Amino acid sequence: MHDKDQSIVDRVLAGEKRAYAELVDRHKDKAMTLAMRMLKNREDAEEALQDVFVRAFHALPRFEWKSSFSTWLYRIVFNVCASALARRGEELHRSIDEETEGETFDPPSDLLLPDAQYESAEFATMVREEVERLPSMYGPIFTLFVMQEMSYEEIVNVTGLSLSAVKVRLFRARALLREAVAKRLANDIAELPKEGVQESL
């Protein structure tokens, strides 16, 4: 994985510009997912991502392999999208209250989790929709950690947030998902008598 990226980068730096297309192809989907979590609409995300790959190309000679190529690329995605959000008037780095870790968390919600089937397709749909709905503050962190399987430290590297801020945001993302999905699961159970109608839909 890492080696493959490196050999492509070497070819690009040796003057084979067209090889960069391979690098774009390898990373565009995951980078697009991250951009979507931040900007929330396809056109903006794709436009930002165009800029990202153009910038990355020009910055390639200065890339020193202190991190993997994808971590480095995601940092550019994060910065470009943060600027786009700022232009829209949305602030990504909010107050400093989240920079302090831990004790002030809300206790787990009173909305109890039902004994639901977490293997079902409905559950997967709920999770997908609610992940897409996460605010720009939290969605990207959740995506980096869960979907891109990055460590806390790598996310610190990508976002420039402190370690505690990363943990807090990750937890808030999870809490939001939990609330939203629990609510939907509870509604589904409340609608159980109407199950026949639902199935016909």
Added chain:
Amino acid sequence: MNHLSNNELQSLIDGAIMNGERSRLMAHLEECDRCRREIEFHRSVTRVARALPSVKPSANFTERVMTRIAPREQSAWLRWTLNNLGNIFGMIFVLGVLGYFLTTPKLFTFQTSNEPSKLTEALQTYHGLYDNAKTFIVGQAEKLKGNPPAVSAATDETGKIPVMVVSSLLLLVLLDRFVFQRISRVRMR
């Protein structure tokens, strides 16, 4: 009974729990259905989210990036031609106008007075030379084609309109190149 804090919950979900903490938390989970469900829920969300498909950019995405970073190399002469388009058109224009007037000697024929002036004499000499040359060239051309020599070369009127149109277009390009662009360059400074 104290339920797990969010922090502890997250550490358990991510498997990032300190050894000393671990036994205490596990003991709580043994007897607390609620916290166990929380953990089970979050692990399921993580598992499902991990399997979600990525969002794909549109099909020509990579091609668009590549056009921006490595536009197809133009050949050297094409680049030179494009850069010097104004000069080239200007030159063609001048040649066109010159050619038009030189091949249409009758344009020069104007009466100023009854007495032939030096200018009129010069023009008449030019007309004579031109007619001779034309007859000669046309004759040679016809001979080359194998046709009998023709006297008439009545092509003076044909081809004038296209020459005029092209000349006007070229004039515009020339103006743009040498006047307007220069003005805007001065303004930018």
